[in-house]
Amino acid sequence: MRRGRDHNSATFISEELARQNLTRGLNAPSAASKSLWALHLAHGHVQQLKDSSNVTPAGLKVILEFYLVWQQLLIDPEQSIKTDLEPIMTKLKTLIAESDPSFSSDERCEILLEMAAVHYQFFEYDKADDLIKKASDECNLNIDLTGMMGKRTRFQQKTIAQLVLVHKDPSISVGPQLPPDSDIPQSCNLNDDTLLEEIAITEDGTARVDGRTLTPCQLSCLLWIARHEAATHRHDVLIHERCSPFLDTVIAARRHWSIQAAALLARAELEKGRGRHVDRACVQSELVVKLQQGVEDTVDVKDRLPRTAHILSCGLTPFWQSSVLLAEILKSLGCTSEALLILERLEMWDGVIECYKQLGQMDKAETLIRRLIAEKPDDSMLHVFLGDITRNPEYFLKAIELSGDRNARAHRSLGHEALKYNYEHPHVWENYMLLSVDVGEFSQAIQSYHRLLDMNKRGADDDVLELISQQILRREAEISMENEEEEKAENKKVKEEMIKLLARISANHQTLSSKTLRAHALLKKPKTLNSESRTEFEKYLQLMEKSLAAVNGKLVWPKEEKLAVEVVETAVRLAEDRLELAKFVASETSVKEVIARNPYMSRP
Structure with missing residues (x-):
């Protein structure tokens, strides 16, 4: 016994x-x-x-x-x-x-998704994607992402194409609509005066997928598809629109506690950087985190065991990871003190330090870490944190010593400090630039790029330039409907810095790709066309012409789908904008010139 x-x-x-x-x-x-x-x-x-x-x-x-x-x-x-x-x-x-x-078939599907979760933990997204596809086949997931005409806002007059999930093969029979579970996390409303709670589809929607007819395995597959899209297209400006149809379908089913909670958290992760959605993301993540910790939960403890069903196959994160998401959202809303309390309870000291930094209270951060070091003198990570606070490389070296040269974070932090001592070393600046891009510090990335140009150690890195340009334009679009003047001013400053960088690269006679030229053009494009902005608008058109010429110069473009789409999209956009300029000038001759310069317009 x-x-x-x-x-x-x-x-x-x-x-x-x-x-x-x-x-x-x-x-x-x-x-x-x-x-x-x-x-x-x-x-x-x-x-x-x-x-x-x-x-x-x-x-x-x-x-x-x-x-x-x-x-x-x-x-x-x-x-x-x-x-x-x-x-x-x-x-x-x-x-x-x-x-x-x-x-059973359901067990095979769950095992495939659990193995996908393992690969996901190690950032092996291709392997995870292969298993997600096999799981979708195993559970007979019959879905396809397509466009339907609809409205997204309350005051929208014209319908435009909206991404929705439909049945890939309409001939396959659909199961009955199942009622929602009684024990389920609540989905919070947007409560926005402009955006609709859900997309209003104006055409026949009988082909749309109804989440209430799907099995738990099928719902879990939808979750993983959305999660994979978000992870592998992190910088895509349309990532929210691409993932929302999958998550909305899962949430609409209102079945299976763990699946619903995972979907709500995934939606909050998507919405945390969107001005009109971030409030819901905050409320929603807080609600789920409280339920995960048993706070304000009306269900008896003995009745909560069924919630663990499908918990691994759907990828529901532990409560502390969900709490980190909530802290990130709170910081983005300016509620840094509240985020600080959450991270202190979780003993995530690097996040705590960042909060103190935002609050301008680095002295408190140093006091806290020194107290923790006194309690745990052999904890190498605490020495790394103290080095981050004091900017003293000795603490990073101490962390490396205590860890037996196994503390990767100490080496990485010591590498940032290397900028002070290896100012003329191009590899240091290269690493710093790439790291700045990864964490979204585009102003620092632009400065690093300038430094590399000063040392003649950098050509035109089209991937980096295109990525930074896209993110600046995406952020500009997101804050255009908001009244955050400080954010608008900051983004405008970064945009101007990026335009100067691209102009410098062009002046050095370095060849830019068609995509980078197009990004440069879009950065230069005035918001409105008037007599004062006409000159800038014409410069924008010149860059667009260069972009078209660059991609059109690749003789293989008619045979490659991506290049062909790029040629047509650039040509159509250029034609539309030249027509806009021609109408502004109000000259019939100008209109004829536009058609002559854009032969794609005159083709049927």
Whole structure:
């Protein structure tokens, strides 16, 4: 009886001992994680299962799910977990490919999605995408993303194409509409005076997918498709429009607690940077985080167990990761003090330091970290944080020493400091520029690009230039409807800096790609055409002509779909804008000149 108690309670296993045993090197479970003793006990059983000579298919599924949970608890991706899981996943993939009778169709779908979640944890998006597609086939997901005419705002007069989900094969029968579950997280409304709560489709919508007819596996697949789109098209200006149809379909189903919560959090993640959506993102993420922690939850604890169904296959994040999302949204809204409290409870000290920095209270941050170092002098990460605060490289070196040269964050921070001591080293500036682009600090990226040009160590990097230009234009479009004058002024400043950079590159006779030339043109385009902006508008048209000439000069463009689309889109846009200029000049001769200079317009 004593042995049975050992394996079913935390009486004989301390939480601290469990945390130590589940830590790999410097990679420890999140400070906010709870009941680690249970996972520690499970680890022993899973290890015995792995070491057995004949593991059953059900045993392989248990091992996969255990390691997935363990990885979700850790702060960083753990290579040893990936190594241990690779042979397990190979066996499971083989069983699924052979349609092994040990698993039902739904179980095969869930296993495929759980393996996709593993690859997602290690940023292996291509492998995850392959498994998501196989899972979609396994559960017979019959969907396609297409456009239908509709309205997005209350005052919209003309209908325009809106992305919606439809049945790919209308001949396949659709299941009955299932009622919503009683225990489900509430979906918050936008409550916006301009945007509609949902897109109003004006044409026949019978082909649209109704989430209430989908199975849990199909709903989970929709979630993963949206998640993959968001991860792999992070800088796409239309990413919100591309992902929303999938998430809205899942949310409309109002079934399965974990799936609904995951969909609501994914929607909040998409909306956190959008002016008219960010308020809902804040309220929604706060509601889900409270339910995950059992705060203000009207359902008895004993009745919450069914919520764990599909929790791994749908990719619901632990509550501390959801809390980080809430903190990010609060900071974007200027509620930095509230975000600070959340991050302090989670013991995410780098986020705490960033909040103190925004509040102009770095002295408090330093006091906090020094107190923590006094309590845990051998914690290398605390020395890294102190180095970030004081900008003293000695603390990074101390962290490297304490960690046995295994603290990657210390090396990275020390590399930022290298700018002070290796000002003339082009590789340092190269890394700094790419890092600035990754974190969205485009003003710093532009300055780094100028520095590389000064050293004659940089040509025209079309990918970087196009990405920065697109993000500036996207941000400009997002804040155009808002009254945040400070944000508008900041974006305008970055836009002007980017125009100067592109002008400098062009002046150096460096060849720019058609896409970069087009981005340069769009940055230069005046918002309105009038007598004062006519000259700038004509310069914009000249750049657009160069863009068209650059892509048209590739003789293979009629045979390559992407190039052909780029040629047509650029030509049509150029033609429309030249017509606009011609009408402004009000000259019949000008109109004829436009048609003559754009032969694409006269073709049927």
